[in-house]
Every structure is written in structure tokens, then in C-alpha cells.
Amino acid sequence: MEKSAEFLTRDQILIATEETLRRYGVAKTSVTDVAKALNVSHGTLYRHFKSKAELLEGATAKWLDEKIIRPLKDVCHDPSLEGALHLKTYLQTLIGLKQHYAREDEELFTMYAKVTEESAELIDQHVGHLIEQMSEILIRGAIQADNPARLARTIFYATSRFHHPAHAYEWKHANMEQEFADVWTLIEKGFL
Template sequence: MDKTQTSEFLTKEQIIAATQETLRRFGVAKTSVTDVAKLLGVSHGTIYRHYKSKKELLEGVTAQWLEDEIIAPLTAITQDQHYIGEGIQHLKVYIEALIARKRHYAESDAELFEMYARVTQESADIIYKHVQHLVSHLSEIIRQERQFNFDHPDQVATAILQATARFHHPAHAYEWQSDNIDAEFAQVWLLIEKGLLHLNEERK
């Protein structure tokens, strides 16, 4: 991190990067705005010009983390021509990628995942926007797949996300180490797949 950065040109992106580094070093509970300011070589007052509190700072970091590490890769899957035309398989690839990324960060980037889990409990607005982004992805897949014929793709997308929440919602992270977790997902997905096919047939 550049210690010569002046407060006049300090950007939110630089603050977020420094906060992530500080969180990995000290953890969520022990990280302070002062720690972030020290890493940037500025006063803590400079940070407060951009973020009014530690809570707001963590929300900003979480929103950016979700965008970079979860939404961006899933957007690529949503629009990947390799999967378009695969119908239900396209949906499965998407959900499996969502699960894999959440599980990966829970294991390999524990401090930032802890931050995400904490903000999930405290900031309904950020999580609502994140969920709506996921729903929009799934809805887009449903709309572009000729296999489906649903009047309300958003409702179907929301149901899929809710049905699989145990496998990607941070509140269930403690369950992801179970030896049976993959088999349990396979059973849930089988039910989802059969349900979608049944509903689709009724629409024809």
C-alpha cells in the first residue's frame, strides 16, 4: 500500500483495498478505522470523509467484495454462450458456481467471509440488493432458455434461490464441512429439476 498517498487524492477504491488488507491481518472485530488510516498513511478523519462509521466502511467493502468475487463471475456464467441452450443444466451450473465460490471464500479467505456474514446480519439493504442481483441472473437464464415457458421467471428464480439457500447462505456455513453436503445438494437439485419440468409441462 502506498504510504505517500495524500488525503486529497484518496479514493474509495484505495480505502476498500486497505480495509481488506487490514481485515485479513486483524479480523473484523479488531479492525478499526484508525488501522486502515495508518495503512494508508492518512489521519482517521480522512477515512470519515468517505465513510461515516466503521459499519458504513464494512458495508462498502462487503458490497465491493460481493460484486468482484460473486456477481462478476456469475454474470459471466449467465451470459456464457457455451451454456446457453442447456436449459436446466445452465441453471445448475450457475447454482453450483454460486455454492463453490461461497464455500471457497469461507475456507480460504475466512476474515473477509466473516465480514460478509456479519454485514449480512446487520445490513438488510446490501443483502437485498445482492439477492436481487442473483435473482436477475437466474431470471435471465430462464428467459433465454427455450426449454422454459414461464410467465413469471422472477418468481421461479426466487424459488430456486430460496430452495438452495442452505448451500450458499453464510448463516449455514458451519454445515458446509459435512461429508454429506454434496449428496444433500444433489437430492435438493433433483427435486428442483423435477418440479421445473413438471411446471413447464403444465404451461404447454
């Protein structure tokens, strides 16, 4: 018997979407597969998400929030860190998380990489969130900048090679850590 659509929450749908994606992969998962996993009709699911694209966006927003933004919040509020080292630790954590999930949660990382290319608005929001956290660190560390958000964004772009999902295929190289350290030394001299 079909579950009542009224009791189906957005979060339940997204959890089922994640499970289905991990099982079948991004390319092969359909809205019908997710409906089947939830034991509801395609039409019931459609009341919450109008297309596979919307479903992937919802799952990506949830995934980014849980896997990336939340652990970064802890680094952001770590009272033992300050100034340039605080910002470096923040970026190293961001890079470590991205590289970890590219290896260990391959299907959902592929989803995130695909959505990054296709859903500018969602990704702008996510990047905006990271820039906000970085700005807070700059301000708390009393790092001089006319416009902390603009400096944060510039530092974020200068380190794209290490955290942007389009570079994931390069992250297996052994010298990634050294290359980030070199870029960091260069830009740190630029803002200190």
C-alpha cells in the same frame, strides 16, 4: 507526512480495509487501523466513510462484486449451456464460490456473514443481482414460468442451505454435494 485527502480514492480505502481485515480480523479492526495503513488521519477517512459499519459495507459490496457476481457473469453468458443444466451449473458455481471463500478467505467471509445479518439493504441488492442473472437463464432457456423472477427467487430460497453464509459451519460435511443434488432433482421436477 499525511497524504493529501484529495488524492485518496474510495477504492484505495477499500483495498486498505481488506488488507487490514485480513491482518487483524473483523472484530479487532478499527477505522483508525485503516487510516494508519493509508497514512492519513481518522478525519480524512471520515470524509469517505462515517463509521466502521459503513466501511464494512463498502468492503463487502466490493468483495461480493469481485468474488461472486463477476465469475457468475461468465457462467450466465456461457453459450455452451442451456435450460435446466444452465441454471444448475450457475447454482453449483455460486455454491462452489461461497464454500471456497468460507475456507480460503475466512476473515472477509466473516465480514460478509456479519454484514448479511446487519445490512438488509446491501444484501437485498446483492440477492436482487443474483435473481436477475437466474431469471435471464430461465428466459434464455425458454423455461415456462408466469413470472421468471419469482421462480428464480423461489429456487434461490429452496437452495439457501448450500449458499447462505449462516449455514457455512455445516458446509464441511462430506455429504453436502449429494444433498444439493437431491434438492436439485426435487425442484427441477417442479419447474420442468
